[in-house]
Amino acid sequence: MSLQTSPIEASGLPRAIIGAIVNNALVLALIAVFAVFSFATPTFLTIANLQSILVNNFTLLAIVAIAMTFAVSVGGIDLSVGTAVDFASFAFVSLVLAGQPVFIAALAGLGAGAAVGAFNAILISGIGISPFLGTLGTLFIGRSIQQLLTNGGNPVYLPPTGVPEAFRFLGRGAIAGIPVPLVIAAGIIVAATIILTRARFGRVALAIGIQPSVVRYSGITARAHVAVAFILVGLIAAVAGLILSATVTVYIPSSGNAFLLNAIGATFIGTTLSRLGRPNVAGTVLGVLLLSIVANGLLLTGLNFYWQQVGTGLLIFAVLALSFINRRKATA
Amino acid sequence: MSAASPAADRSGDAIHLTRIVKRFDGAQALSGASLRVRRGTVHGLVGQNGAGKSTLIKLLAGLHQPDEGRIEIDGQAYDKLTPHRVEELGIHFIHQDRLLVPTFTVGEALFLGREPRIPGTPFLDRRLMQRRASEILDDYFGVRLPNSALISELSTAEKQIVQITRALLDQPKVLVFDEPTAALVRREADILFRLIRRLRDEGVTIIYISHYLNEIEELCDHVTVLRNGEDVATLALSETSAAAIARLMVARDIADMFPKRSVVLGKDILTLDRLSVRGKYQDVSLTLRRGEVLGLTGLLGSGAKELIRTLFGLETATSGQIAIDGRAVRSVNPAQAVDQHLALVPEDRRGNGVALDLSVTENITLSSLKRFTRLGFLYFGGERREADDLIRRLEVKTAGRDALVRTLSGGNQQKVAIAKWLSRHSEVYLLDEPTVGVDIGSKVEIYNLIGDLAARGAGIIVLSSDLPELIGITDRIIVLFRGHVVREFVPSETSPDEVLATSTGSSETLRHVG
Numbered sequence: 001m002s003l004q005t006s007p008i009e010a011s012g013l014p015r016a017i018i019g020a021i022v023n024n025a026l027v028l029a030l031i032a033v034f035a036v037f038s039f040a041t042p043t044f045l046t047i048a049n050l051q052s053i054l055v056n057n058f059t060l061l062a063i064v065a066i067a068m069t070f071a072v073s074v075g076g077i078d079l080s081v082g083t084a085v086d087f088a089s090f091a092f093v094s095l096v097l098a099g100q101p102v103f104i105a106a107l108a109g110l111g112a113g114a115a116v117g118a119f120n121a122i123l124i125s126g127i128g129i130s131p132f133l134g135t136l137g138t139l140f141i142g143r144s145i146q147q148l149l150t151n152g153g154n155p156v157y158l159p160p161t162g163v164p165e166a167f168r169f170l171g172r173g174a175i176a177g178i179p180v181p182l183v184i185a186a187g188i189i190v191a192a193t194i195i196l197t198r199a200r201f202g203r204v205a206l207a208i209g210i211q212p213s214v215v216r217y218s219g220i221t222a223r224a225h226v227a228v229a230f231i232l233v234g235l236i237a238a239v240a241g242l243i244l245s246a247t248v249t250v251y252i253p254s255s256g257n258a259f260l261l262n263a264i265g266a267t268f269i270g271t272t273l274s275r276l277g278r279p280n281v282a283g284t285v286l287g288v289l290l291l292s293i294v295a296n297g298l299l300l301t302g303l304n305f306y307w308q309q310v311g312t313g314l315l316i317f318a319v320l321a322l323s324f325i326n327r328r329k330a331t332a
Numbered sequence: 333m334s335a336a337s338p339a340a341d342r343s344g345d346a347i348h349l350t351r352i353v354k355r356f357d358g359a360q361a362l363s364g365a366s367l368r369v370r371r372g373t374v375h376g377l378v379g380q381n382g383a384g385k386s387t388l389i390k391l392l393a394g395l396h397q398p399d400e401g402r403i404e405i406d407g408q409a410y411d412k413l414t415p416h417r418v419e420e421l422g423i424h425f426i427h428q429d430r431l432l433v434p435t436f437t438v439g440e441a442l443f444l445g446r447e448p449r450i451p452g453t454p455f456l457d458r459r460l461m462q463r464r465a466s467e468i469l470d471d472y473f474g475v476r477l478p479n480s481a482l483i484s485e486l487s488t489a490e491k492q493i494v495q496i497t498r499a500l501l502d503q504p505k506v507l508v509f510d511e512p513t514a515a516l517v518r519r520e521a522d523i524l525f526r527l528i529r530r531l532r533d534e535g536v537t538i539i540y541i542s543h544y545l546n547e548i549e550e551l552c553d554h555v556t557v558l559r560n561g562e563d564v565a566t567l568a569l570s571e572t573s574a575a576a577i578a579r580l581m582v583a584r585d586i587a588d589m590f591p592k593r594s595v596v597l598g599k600d601i602l603t604l605d606r607l608s609v610r611g612k613y614q615d616v617s618l619t620l621r622r623g624e625v626l627g628l629t630g631l632l633g634s635g636a637k638e639l640i641r642t643l644f645g646l647e648t649a650t651s652g653q654i655a656i657d658g659r660a661v662r663s664v665n666p667a668q669a670v671d672q673h674l675a676l677v678p679e680d681r682r683g684n685g686v687a688l689d690l691s692v693t694e695n696i697t698l699s700s701l702k703r704f705t706r707l708g709f710l711y712f713g714g715e716r717r718e719a720d721d722l723i724r725r726l727e728v729k730t731a732g733r734d735a736l737v738r739t740l741s742g743g744n745q746q747k748v749a750i751a752k753w754l755s756r757h758s759e760v761y762l763l764d765e766p767t768v769g770v771d772i773g774s775k776v777e778i779y780n781l782i783g784d785l786a787a788r789g790a791g792i793i794v795l796s797s798d799l800p801e802l803i804g805i806t807d808r809i810i811v812l813f814r815g816h817v818v819r820e821f822v823p824s825e826t827s828p829d830e831v832l833a834t835s836t837g838s839s840e841t842l843r844h845v846g
Contacts, residue, residue, distance in 0.1 A: 200705045207698060211687035217678055218699040218752065219670025276689070276736075 025273045025322045026286040029315075033290060037297030044300050057292035059181045060240045064256075065263040065284045066192045067236035072267050073196060073279040074229040075209035076124065076131030080116060081263055083142030084234040085256025088113040088241030090146065093156050093251040102166040106242055113238020114231055116142065121227035131230075139257070146253040156251040163249060171246030181243045188236060193281040195232075205229055206278055262291055265316055272323040290315065344407060346371045346506050346537035347392065347423075352401035354387055361387040363561040364401070369506075369554075374528060374538040376548040376569075379558030380581055380797060380832075385541055388558070389510060393425055394418045406505070424499035427510040432483050432491055439465065439479030442498050468497050472527055489520040496527070507531065508539040513547060514632050525551055543631045545574035545836040557581055574838035575829065582799060582828035590779055590804025597807075598622030600658065601791040602643075602760050607652030612638040613815040615652070620760070620791040625782060627806030627823070628795045629835050634812040637679075640762050640795050644676040645669040656760065670699060672760075675753035679764040681742070685749035688738040692730050693719035695737050695748050700755040722751040727777060743774020750781060761785060761792045767801060779805050799828035811835050 038045040064081050071078035092109035096102060116138065123134035147153050158167075173180040196202035207215050208222045215222045240259070245251050269290065270283025294311045347369040354362040362384045369375040379385045390396045391403070394413035403410050405421050432441055439458070442465050448457045462479045469475055473493050483491060492512065499507055509528070513521045528538055528551060540552055548555055549569060556566045557580040565580050602620040607613075613635025620626050630636035641647045643654065645663035654661055656672050663669035666676070678684040686695050696719045697704055704715040719733040726747045730740055737748055746766065753761065763782070767775045782805055786792055796802050802809050802823070809821040811834045819834050832838075 194709075198709050200701050200708060200710055203694065203701060203710060204698075207687055207690060207694070210689045213684045214687040214690075214695075215698070216666055217676060217684045219667045219756075220699070221665070221667045278689075 025319075026270070026283060026290070029273075029318070029322075030286060030290055030293070033293050033297065037293065037300065041297070041300040041302075044297055049296070049300070053292050053296045054182055055179050057296055058288060059179075059185045060244055061259055061262055061266065061292065062185050062285055062288045063188055063240040063243070064237055064259040065266040065288050066188055066281060067233045067240070068263040068267045069192070069196070069270070069279050069281060069284045070205070070229045070232045070236070071131065071135075072271060073202070073205045073209050074226045075212060076226065076230070077135065077264065078120065078131065078230065078233045079135040079260065080120060080138035080142060081233060081237045082254070082256030082258070082260045083139055084113040084116040084237035085241040085244065085259065086142065086146055086251075086254055087116050088238035089245040089251045089256065090149065090156070090253075092242050093158060093245045096164065096167055097156065097158055102164045102170075106170075109242050110235060110238045113234045113236075113241060115234065116237075117231040117234020118227075120230040120234070124230060125223040125227040143254050143257075150253050153253045155253070158249045160249070167246050167249075170243065171249070181247065184239065184243060188239060189281060189285055192236070196279075196281055201225065201228065209279065262288075262312070265312065266291055269316065269319045272319055277323075344371055345369060345404070346406060347539070348402075348404040348407075349388065349392070350402040350404070352388065352391060352398045352403075354384075354391065354396060354398050360561055362391075362398075365558060365561060365563050367556050367563060368566065369537055369539060371537050372532060372535050373553040374532050374540055374551055376552035376555035377539060377541045377558065378543075378545065378548060378555060378577060378581060380799070383558040383581070384561040385558055386510075387561075389425070389508060389539075389541065392418070392423070392508070419502070422502065422505035423508065424502065424504045424506070425508045425510065426492065426495050426499065426512055432495065434482070434484035436483050437479060438477050438481045438483065438486075438494055441483055441494055442479070442501065464501060465497065468500050469493070472497075472500065472530070473523070489516055489523075492516070492524070504536060506537045506539065508541070510541045511543065511632070512540075513542065513544065521547075543836055545577055545833070545838045548577065549574045549838075574836070575833055578829040578832045578836065578838060582832060590801070595623040595783075595786045597624050598789055601656065602793075603653075603655040603658075604643075605653040605655070607639070607642065607649050607654060609635075609638055609642055609647055610650040612647070613812065616812075616817055617652075618810060618817070620793060622759075622789045622791055623786050624808075625786050625792045625794060625806045627802035627809035628793055628812070629797060629799065629802055629809065629831065630812035631797075631835055633814065634835065635815040636795055636812045637764070639812070640676070640764055640793065643669070643760075643762055643793075644674055646676075670756065670758070673756075673758050674760045674762065675756065675758035676762045677746070677749050677753070677764060677766055679768060681745055681749055681769070686737045686745050686752075689736055691734045691736055692723065692728065692740070692748055693733040696722055696751045696755050699752050700757075703755075718755055722754055726751050726754075726781060741774070743770040743778070746770055746774065746778060747781070750778070754785075759790050761790055763792065763794045763796075765796055765798075766794060767796070767798065775801075799831050802831070803828060813837050 043049055064085065067081055067084070068078060088109035091112040092105050095105035095108050120135050120138055123129045123137065124131050150156065170180055175183050196206070204215065204220055204225050208225055212222055237256070241256060244256070266287030267279065267284050269287035270285070271277065271279045274280050274283045291312060294315055295308055298308050298311045299305065345368055347367065349365070349367040351364045351366055352362050353364055365384055365388055367377070367388060377385055377388070387396065391398050394415045394417060397412060403413065405423070436444070439461050443461050448460045449455060450457045465479055466476065469477055475493065477486070477490065477494070483494065486494065512524060516524065528540070532538055540548070542548055552569050554566060554568055555572070555577060557564050557577060559581060567577075599622055600619050601622045604616055604618050606615045606617055608615055616639055618626070628636050628639070638647055642649050643663070645665045645668055648664060654663070656674070661672050663672060663674070682688060687698070690698070693715060697715050701710070704711045704718070716733060722728070723730065723733060728740070728747045728751065729744050737745055740748065766782070767778055770778065782792055782794070794802065794806055803826065806823055809823060809826070809831060810817055811819045811821070811831060813835060814837070821831055
């Protein structure tokens with residue numbers, strides 16, 4: 001539309017290259033980061049380390065970030081994902097400790113996470129509070145409740161011996177050599193992709209995120225869909241809570257909040273760098289991979305641990321720069 | 333205090349715009365419009381929607397730059413005006429929706445950006461601010477507004493008073509009023525008119541923009557009529573009348589662009605019985621039949637827009653009945669309205685009609701997704717066929733069904749907005765200004781489409797301020813004025829200026845309506 005000729009538009013070849021870079025930005029960024037660390041440190045490109053990235057860095061963050069993706073898809077955000085992780089973890093560990101069957105305890109954990117989501121849904125869809133403020137309130141309330149339940153924040157340990165087999169399997173087992181948490185994460189990735197791209201719910205959710213007034217003017221009750229999205233966030237985050245507590249056999253109050261910022265980062269990296277600028281599961285997962293590799297790689301280079309967040313920050317700036325070029329290209 | 337002593341010299345022009353041309357994205361908003369306003373007069377500016385009034389005013393305000401033409405202020409030519417420069421030149425704009433931040437206090441709003449300080453200190457001189465504000469408020473309006481009152485607590489009229497006071501604090505040379513009475517009751521309007529006359533007598537030049545031709549007749553010394561981006565006449569009010577102005581506003585040479593077809597009317601599909609929304613419109617009763625295209629028109633504040641919104645469940649009726657196909661319905665939200673086979677094509681197409689960043693297909697099926705869902709999952713094949721089918725039927729010009737609607741022209745976006753309801757199998761279509769911002773070619777296609785819908789037995793209400801359009805495509809026209817149905821026209825027996833005169837409340841017509 002604009003009549004001005006941008007420098008990018010001026011010549012054909014550089015434009016094509018920039019276009020290719022921008023359209024595949026996430027994959028290229030992954031390859032670049034991967035290559036840099038492979039050269040920078042000998043231990044990065046080993047089977048053991050790559051496994052460790054997937055198990056220690058990737059799995060739980062991927063699940064929480066996918067949960068976040070549903071909140072972002074309806075144009076919101078959920079600052080209380082960590083609260084859902086914690087509540088699920090608390091219910092799960094407490095019931096296992098009380099001698100309940102693992103299956104029942106796991107269901108209760110999922111229910112606890114979904115309840116956090118339902119609480120958000122009431123605040124946002126029922127009362128009409130903005131997602132940012134509503135879930136911020138939930139975050140604070142959730143933190144207090146956990147402190148009250150644990151006498152001021154004492155962890156709930158499971159005894160080292162006598163942990164039910166099913167519980168151990170969830171955290172440390174393997175199916176055909178693949179760690180169970182990774183299998184579960186893969187299942188959630190597939191299911192979330194299908195819901196967001198092929199289910200009617202996903203289509204409406206994305207439309208709400210893109211232009212809510214049009215959804216309303218099309219005769220669709222947006223609030224109901226937003227409510228379901230936030231309950232889904234709690235439910236999916238609860239899965240991460242179950243895996244977390246099964247892996248470390250302990251519930252530590254408010255530990256789930258550690259995922260919050262990375263989950264937001266990964267989701268927006270994936271959204272920003274997708275072709276249509278829409279929240280999408282594949283983008284989120286690539287964003288999580290990117291963050292995981294940077295975290296692991298920086299650690300291996302022997303850099304002070306405290307530099308890790310500088311890496312994450314720079315990564316987000318790089319994404320913003322790429323998306324800026326992307327937008328210039330789109331409007332040219 | 334005298335607000336405008338410097339304007340003692342009444343000869344010469346305060347504003348002189350010559351042959352202004354302005355294009356937006358290829359569409360010509362102004363094609364050589366001129367406006368010459370003599371010092372110390374009240375000058376009316378009228379024209380239908382799209383005639384170029386607001387573009388011309390925005391150019392004068394420095395918000396847009398002209399592509400061609402000359403702007404002279406006080407005999408001095410200016411190449412590049414900025415809003416700041418315009419204010420320095422003593423030109424101020426009064427518009428009901430603009431300028432006032434609701435969370436500011438009256439004092440902050442009045443003195444924003446030019447707060448007087450206690451001499452020699454960085455502190456605001458609150459006493460001086462309060463004194464200067466109350467002087468003007470008391471002298472010109474006879475009201476007292478504490479400087480600490482919040483803007484959001486004020487009535488519309490009081491907000492306007494604050495705006496005018498803000499302008500008067502600067503001792504303006506020119507005051508531009510843009511539809512100032514749209515939200516005022518008659519008594520408040522009278523106060524405003526007295527104020528305008530007094531300011532003129534003190535030497536201030538007034539530009540007065542209004543749809544209400546009776547106000548122009550009552551208030552202005554001269555009037556300039558804009559049509560299709562050009563000035564068609566500048567007249568002295570002593571030598572003309574509201575009816576003559578109305579005639580000038582309406583173009584007559586496009587009658588043959590309306591494909592008129594005769595449809596045999598079917599059963600009643602929509603019946604309104606004494607429908608009212610308190611404060612918006614009262615006791616509207618009408619019947620729409622299958623195959624009928626009903627025109628609806630009225631100015632801002634006439635209640636016509638609110639009537640459409642009520643039917644679609646965006647506003648709640650305070651009394652009265654709506655029946656569809658003889659069954660009483662109560663749409664309290666758009667979802668229920670859509671389930672009753674109602675469809676709204678809203679005026680704000682890019683805000684409410686289409687989702688710009690969804691694809692053509694996603695927009696077309698948004699409202700009818702249930703039909704393309706099996707067990708909660710989308711059936712892409714059916715969705716694509718539906719989109720391709722409607723793209724072909726409505727001749728939507730798009731790079732493909734997967735193109736984002738953002739990439740389509742206004743006319744084609746509008747076709748997508750209508751296609752959404754065809755896909756939903758809607759039966760009562762509420763079209764709110766369906767051809768605003770649409771090029772001539774697409775307009776004719778949309779008129780044809782409306783005819784097709786009627787022929788298939790749909791009932792259609794077209795709300796439009798484009799009167800030749802209404803006369804061209806509808807079976808009858810209902811005019812609302814200040815919340816009431818004042819008259820019904822048969823298109824073949826009326827003219828755009830007669831309809832316009834009725835909807836603007838121009839005195840002679842109202843008299844014979846009684």
